Amino acid sequence: MQGFAALSEFKAKAGQVLLVPGEDGTLATVLFGLGAEPDATTFRVLPAKLPAGTYRIARAPEGIDRTRAALAFALGSYKFDRYKGRDADKPHLVAEGVDVAEIRQVAHACALARDMVNTPANDLGPLQIETIAREIAEQHGATCTVITGEGLLEANYPAVHAVGRAAVPERAPRMIEISWGPEDRPLVCVVGKGVVFDTGGLDIKPSAGMRLMKKDMGGAAHALALGRMIMAANLPVRLSVLVPVVENAISGDAMRPGDVLASRKGLTIEVGNTDAEGRLILADALARAAELEPALTIDLATLTGAARIALGPQLPPYYTEDDDLAAAIEKHARAEADPLWRMPLWKPYADAIDSDIADLKNDPDAWAQAGSMTAALFLQRFAPKSPWVHLDIFAWNPRARPGYAAGGEAQAIRGLYAMIRERFA
Numbered sequence: 001m002q003g004f005a006a007l008s009e010f011k012a013k014a015g016q017v018l019l020v021p022g023e024d025g026t027l028a029t030v031l032f033g034l035g036a037e038p039d040a041t042t043f044r045v046l047p048a049k050l051p052a053g054t055y056r057i058a059r060a061p062e063g064i065d066r067t068r069a070a071l072a073f074a075l076g077s078y079k080f081d082r083y084k085g086r087d088a089d090k091p092h093l094v095a096e097g098v099d100v101a102e103i104r105q106v107a108h109a110c111a112l113a114r115d116m117v118n119t120p121a122n123d124l125g126p127l128q129i130e131t132i133a134r135e136i137a138e139q140h141g142a143t144c145t146v147i148t149g150e151g152l153l154e155a156n157y158p159a160v161h162a163v164g165r166a167a168v169p170e171r172a173p174r175m176i177e178i179s180w181g182p183e184d185r186p187l188v189c190v191v192g193k194g195v196v197f198d199t200g201g202l203d204i205k206p207s208a209g210m211r212l213m214k215k216d217m218g219g220a221a222h223a224l225a226l227g228r229m230i231m232a233a234n235l236p237v238r239l240s241v242l243v244p245v246v247e248n249a250i251s252g253d254a255m256r257p258g259d260v261l262a263s264r265k266g267l268t269i270e271v272g273n274t275d276a277e278g279r280l281i282l283a284d285a286l287a288r289a290a291e292l293e294p295a296l297t298i299d300l301a302t303l304t305g306a307a308r309i310a311l312g313p314q315l316p317p318y319y320t321e322d323d324d325l326a327a328a329i330e331k332h333a334r335a336e337a338d339p340l341w342r343m344p345l346w347k348p349y350a351d352a353i354d355s356d357i358a359d360l361k362n363d364p365d366a367w368a369q370a371g372s373m374t375a376a377l378f379l380q381r382f383a384p385k386s387p388w389v390h391l392d393i394f395a396w397n398p399r400a401r402p403g404y405a406a407g408g409e410a411q412a413i414r415g416l417y418a419m420i421r422e423r424f425a
């Protein structure tokens with residue numbers, strides 16, 4: 001083996017693979033390099049380098065956590081093949097001495113989020129998100145309530161209605177609420193932006209900006225996936241998943257620039273720009289969360305292009321006033337190799353969303369510049385006063401890199417899940 005490895009210039013560099021044949025010429029052993037500082041995350045790159053088949057880890061360095069390695073392998077196996085026909089079989093890793101069910105459920109939830117983000121808007125409209133939410137709820141003995149169309153006005157979700165009412169009737173806006181867990185447990189609210197397609201509305205996006213807007217329901221996909229993880233693991237919490245779902249469409253009934261909207265909390269919002277629609281629907285959803293008196297609220301949203309300007313596609317910014325919560329998020333994000341970066345809720349920029357005629361407006365003044373932060377400051381006006389964190393996610397890999405398929409990506413939810421698990425243990 002060593003001779004063959006040397007002959008093949010196998011240096012055990014991180015991600016390096018050597019397929020070693022047995023005497024009959026078929027694959028007998030795989031040497032997988034982990035580099036000088038072995039890290040289980042490297043297993044994400046392995047599946048793409050293996051022929052289909054069944055594998056097990058025969059030997060690994062001391063520091064390699066087999067659970068993390070198996071999860072990384074599963075995450076790295078992801079491919080969106082809905083429209084390509086089924087590919088040839090993938091390699092499978094038979095994990096030994098680890099909690100296979102747990103690894104599976106986490107990988108499955110991440111794949112669900114990625115599938116939802118990758119599925120185009122013609123096949124993933126509001127009804128399809130509702131169906132997925134109902135399925136998840138049913139699988140875990142949760143209740144799922146959905147308020148649709150004109151019902152949103154009666155149930156006091158005026159901003160969700162205003163943003164979504166321009167869509168065709170079959171794609172009417174809706175508010176999805178999953179509730180799970182016994183009354184006496186602390187409540188975790190997970191909120192997600194569900195814009196199935198963002199044309200920008202009457203403030204229509206240019207082509208390049210609209211091209212990827214099938215992913216604008218990424219927050220909803222992440223919220224459902226995180227909720228699913230929590231329920232599948234039966235964490236000792238009560239859970240509410242709150243997902244406002246709309247198509248930001250253009251029609252004679254579309255909200256207009258300059259319109260003033262009512263909101264669930266009672267604050268009036270001047271629509272300076274119909275393309276800042278995410279914060280409008282989240283305003284109502286966060287107000288709903290606040291009514292439920294949660295112990296912790298997390299919202300996830302593909303909210304601003306500015307977040308990408310600040311930190312690029314791999315590093316979603318998060319915002320919270322709670323330093324302990326931030327420290328816990330940081331710690332688990334690192335441990336799960338699920339990176340994110342804290343940004344401040346900088347009070348001096350708050351008046352950039354003051355409106356001349358309403359309580360606030362959805363298009364911040366240009367002088368404040370920090371678009372992701374001013375969006376977070378907008379949400380803060382509606383969020384619960386108890387610990388709350390907002391994540392401005394991208395949910396997308398703009399290019400493939402080893403272990404990460406191009407397209408939909410699950411960001412931050414593995415870290416958040418681990419954080420919740422510890423916080424409410």
Ligand code: BES
Nearest residue numbers: 216273275276277278302303304305306
């Ligand atoms: N969905 C977009 C934000 C977005 C754009 C996320 C590109 C990821 C990639 C959001 O609804 C939006 O259009 N935001 C505007 C806000 C502005 C009009 C105040 C933006 O970021 O330009």
Ligand code: MN
Nearest residue numbers: 198275276277
């Ligand atoms: Mn928009």
Ligand code: ZN
Nearest residue numbers: 195198216278
């Ligand atoms: Zn949007």
